[in-house]
Amino acid sequence: MTDSLLSDPLRARLADARLYLCTDARRERGDLAEFLDAALAGGVDAVQLRDKGLEARQELEYLEVVRDACDRHGALLSVNDRADVALAAGADILHLGQNDLPVPHARRILGEGPLIGRSTSTPALAADAMAQPGVDYLCTGPTWATPTKPGRAAAGLELLRATAALRPPRPWFAIGGIDLANLDEVLAAGARRVVVVRAITDAEDPEAAARAFARRLRALPVDAG
Numbered sequence: 001m002t003d004s005l006l007s008d009p010l011r012a013r014l015a016d017a018r019l020y021l022c023t024d025a026r027r028e029r030g031d032l033a034e035f036l037d038a039a040l041a042g043g044v045d046a047v048q049l050r051d052k053g054l055e056a057r058q059e060l061e062y063l064e065v066v067r068d069a070c071d072r073h074g075a076l077l078s079v080n081d082r083a084d085v086a087l088a089a090g091a092d093i094l095h096l097g098q099n100d101l102p103v104p105h106a107r108r109i110l111g112e113g114p115l116i117g118r119s120t121s122t123p124a125l126a127a128d129a130m131a132q133p134g135v136d137y138l139c140t141g142p143t144w145a146t147p148t149k150p151g152r153a154a155a156g157l158e159l160l161r162a163t164a165a166l167r168p169p170r171p172w173f174a175i176g177g178i179d180l181a182n183l184d185e186v187l188a189a190g191a192r193r194v195v196v197v198r199a200i201t202d203a204e205d206p207e208a209a210a211r212a213f214a215r216r217l218r219a220l221p222v223d224a225g
């Protein structure tokens with residue numbers, strides 16, 4: 001990948017992102033649109049539909065709703081795991097885990113278009129991902145164990161401190177068990193961007209929750225990455 005983050009409009013938008021929401025398809029599409037309008041009005045910068053139970057056709061139907069909501073609010077649309085679905089949905093981002101498509105293969109399918117994000121769970125994996133051409137951002141965690149990703153041990157705040165110490169040249173996000181009550185610990189560990197699920201999807205007032213995250217995340221400067 002090139003490191004010309006700010007010369008590419010999509011990478012510039014990613015560099016500005018602080019709050020990344022993953023949501024499942026538990027809501028009907030009309031309710032999903034309303035929920036997303038609230039979360040995006042509150043300050044969510046990127047939305048991923050993360051629902052392992054959907055077939056591609058259903059996923060695309062839901063992604064239309066997410067695409068429209070992101071367009072209304074100028075946010076980035078992210079697709080999890082599948083390069084074909086990302087292309088078909090006109091996604092801005094494809095997010096890949098350690099066991100998903102290798103980045104060069106995904107890039108071959110995607111061409112120059114969407115950005116690619118990579119999950120990491122140790123500082124060594126983060127360093128490795130940063131060294132890979134084509135990785136546009138990292139996501140590291142789970143910081144705390146979470147029912148949203150069962151069976152995965154907590155990596156702890158130490159993972160965030162170690163990742164921050166690497167001074168990643170690309171944006172990096174902390175994930176896993178993050179909520180408004182522990183956000184200060186996440187920020188103190190050096191993270192400046194977060195991915196959240198339940199803290200917004202389960203919030204009584206998703207707009208207020210997103211606004212509180214965004215205000216506190218945007219109060220601090222980010223590094224070049």
Ligand SMILES: Cc1ncc(COP(=O)(O)OP(=O)(O)O)c(N)n1
Pocket residue numbers: 020022048050080081095096097098100117119139149175195
């Ligand atoms: C933005 C973002 N970050 C991390 C993940 C987790 O991806 P992965 O490790 O591949 O796990 P699954 O989501 O596939 O269960 C993500 N999806 N999005």
Ligand SMILES: Cc1ncsc1CCOP(=O)(O)O
Pocket residue numbers: 141142143145146147148149175176177178195196197198199
């Ligand atoms: C997808 C994923 N990958 C690592 S933790 C996680 C889920 C985070 O969800 P929550 O914010 O509800 O803890």
